Amino acid sequence: MNIYSPELKSKIVHEYLERKNDISISELSRQYDIDPRRVGEWIRNYQLRGKIITQPNKRKFSQKFKEDVVDYYQTHEDKLMRKPWNKLPQDLMYVLLRSAPGKT
Template identity: 40%
Template sequence: MVKYSSKLKAEVVGEYLQGRTSMQSLSEKHNLPKRQVSFWIQKYRLSGVDSLKRKKTKRSFSAEFKIDVINYYQTHDETLAEVSARFDVNKCQISSWRTAFNKHGIEALKSHPKGRKSKVKNDKKKLRHLINKNELDQLREELAKKNQELYDTKLENDILKKSMTLFGTSKDAKKHK
């Protein structure tokens, strides 16, 4: 995708609005597609000069915003290009949101974590959490964990004792003696 400077966009829109030339002659003069010139003019008319500036940062949109854009597109008699210019979002982005919403519902519009899950345990988070607690709470928490471990061990030991009384020693153990 070709990226055009904000200066070129402003120059082309300014020439058109002054009435000196048509879209066709502007596109030939600057060696641009006519649709691109038309899109810039439309964006300028709907959103002003700021819409011609390039975005430096990656933007993220909430699920509510996405739903609002989809609802606006479906309820108003405007083209996808007009809606994209009005909300300052790419046409293909609106189209993909709409498709995802129709297939999977609102859950598809919510943001999801990117990338592979970490295999390393989050020990740093646990340490930060422990530092924030006071020492007495830390000791109580450790004691509760140890008590739970002791209970689990006793329960496991009781199960093993009962299974030994029910089933006796295994036949393989008798053969080896």
């Protein structure tokens, strides 16, 4: 995975916004030799948030936290099935369950 500097991202996004009537995302990405999906993602993020996202949003959880979540889930499974568990998204719960050693 390539890591691009915030300066380069900003340059590409602003160039696109200034020239969007004259240049496509594909053309711009070819110019910089960067995947057009990535350039499009930078542009959409900028348009939605008004700033260049410099790092992906990665959540890091300690092993103890993961084990506690799995234990809670296993001891309260009947209650969790009846109503949505709004503390953590389901996809995160899946990751936590898979990554806890000896827990399935």
